[in-house]
Amino acid sequence: MELTQLRYFAAVAELQHVTRAAERMHVAQPAITKSIHRLEDELGVPLIASRGRNIVLTDYGCALYGMLREPLTALDQIPDQMQQLARRSACTLxxxxxxxxxxxxxxxxxxxxxxxxxxxxxxxxxxxxxxxxxxxxxxxxxxxxxxxxxxxxxxxxxxxxxxxxxxxxxxxxxxxxxxxxxxxxxxxxxxxxxxxxxxxxxxxxxxxxxxxxxxxxxxxxxxxxxxxxxxxxxxxxxxxxxxxxxxxxxxxxxxxxxxxxxxxxxxxxxxxxxxxxxxxxxxxxxxxxxx
Structure with missing residues (x-):
């Protein structure tokens, strides 16, 4: 699994829409779709299913999204935390x-x-x-x-x-x-x-x-x-x-x-x-x- 794959999947899972997820991640829609298919192949389970023009998460997809939310949020906070540490270090003797x-x-x-x-x-x-x-x-x-x-x-x-x-x-x-x-x-x-x-x-x-x-x-x-x-x-x-x-x-x-x-x-x-x-x-x- 690659971090990019997990981020793409999390965006789709949150928005329940591949096109809007692609817009958020600033990539083409096919890149999102291919990434999720590769993730499904690697995990050996289906993560999303089509429902008309929309998509829904399978039980496996819901479970994976629940596992990812907290660690991905923590990863997103790392740049700000590093900057806070740098600012603190800059004024610490x-x-x-x-x-x-x-x-x-x-x-x-x-x-x-x-x-x-x-x-x-x-x-x-x-x-x-x-x-x-x-x-x-x-x-x-x-x-x-x-x-x-x-x-x-x-x-x-x-x-x-x-x-x-x-x-x-x-x-x-x-x-x-x-x-x-x-x-x-x-x-x-x-x-x-x-x-x-x-x-x-x-x-x-x-x-x-x-x-x-x-x-x-x-x-x-x-x-x-x-x-x-x-x-x-x-x-x-x-x-x-x-x-x-x-x-x-x-x-x-x-x-x-x-x-x-x-x-x-x-x-x-x-x-x-x-x-x-x-x-x-x-x-x-x-x-x-x-x-």
């Missing part, structure tokens, strides 16, 4: 957020306040660069950030978060090696921030004693605030910790991470959509880090 999700989300909310027509699709996929831009953190420590085309880097200090009533809360700084017996509350082990913090502890000569881990920075903060343990906290991108948590600089080793905002050009036609937000996000982070 795709961001791969692998670090600083709280800060990126706040930036998106602020940007949409003045650009309500822009849509955002946010993913967390380490295996793809099929996106308009990404925010990531390096898991290998470097002496100085390297500047790459379409990439801007930020150095963020990592602080120690302790309960406000902790014995450590009055300190102005601390050496990480003093904490080897403490229980740490951390992000889950598959998160890059966790890997970086584990590296800091290894540099201080110990493996952290993990007493709780979570995928949520808010959960980490709440457990530290409740006095359940201590943890690491990035200085700017996770937001304020509240009165029940105290942040202490780590004197040794040097604890910081490098965040990267990267542009991933996929289509030059999207430049007018992507570049304004890319530069907005850079300025947003600059303001955040200067605060």
């Amino acid at each position: 795709h961001i791969n957020v692998l670090a600083a999700s709280r800060a990126v989300t706040d930036a998106v909310i602020a940007y949409k306040h003045d650009h309500s027509e822009i849509l955002f699709s946010i993913m967390q996929n380490e295996l793809t660069q099929i996106c308009d831009l990404s925010v990531d953190t390096l898991t290998e420590k470097r002496s100085a950030p390297e500047t790459a085309e379409n990439t801007v880097s930020f150095q963020e200090q990592i602080l120690l978060a302790v309960p406000s009533h902790s014995l450590y809360s009055g300190l102005h700084s601390i050496d990480l090696k003093e904490l080897k017996e403490e229980g740490f509350i951390c992000l889950a082990g598959n998160r890059k921030f966790r890997k970086i913090c584990d590296q800091f502890c290894q540099m201080a000569g110990f493996h952290p004693k993990i007493i709780f881990e979570s995928d949520s920075p808010a959960t980490v903060r709440n457990l530290i605030g409740a006095g359940s343990g201590i943890g690491f906290w990035p200085e700017h991108t996770w937001g304020a910790v509240g009165e029940d948590v105290k942040l202490i600089p780590i004197a040794n080793p040097q604890c910081c991470r490098e965040l990267q905002i990267s542009l991933h050009p996929q289509d030059s036609a999207r430049t007018a959509l992507v570049h304004p937000f890319y530069h907005y996000l850079i300025h947003y982070f600059e303001s955040l880090f200067e605060a």
Whole structure:
């Protein structure tokens, strides 16, 4: 069966008239008739019968028409649906957020306040660069950030978060090696921030004693605030910790991470959509880090 045959038959079935069906499909009447005869031969059943100058559907024809109406309607809607998807894609920014999700989300909310027509699709996929831009953190420590085309880097200090009533809360700084017996509350082990913090502890000569881990920075903060343990906290991108948590600089080793905002050009036609937000996000982070 060919799609054209099915469309011709559906037109005849709806109009109950071969000539009007041919006019609708913009073909000659014999083409409609031959197509339906070929369809009948292929299916092995009669689909239409003559009644005077008109035609009627056989039981087989009625059954086939009932089967075809919904799928043919769906096929007819495909061009409009594709155009709708194209229009939606043309105003949708795709961001791969692998670090600083709280800060990126706040930036998106602020940007949409003045650009309500822009849509955002946010993913967390380490295996793809099929996106308009990404925010990531390096898991290998470097002496100085390297500047790459379409990439801007930020150095963020990592602080120690302790309960406000902790014995450590009055300190102005601390050496990480003093904490080897403490229980740490951390992000889950598959998160890059966790890997970086584990590296800091290894540099201080110990493996952290993990007493709780979570995928949520808010959960980490709440457990530290409740006095359940201590943890690491990035200085700017996770937001304020509240009165029940105290942040202490780590004197040794040097604890910081490098965040990267990267542009991933996929289509030059999207430049007018992507570049304004890319530069907005850079300025947003600059303001955040200067605060």
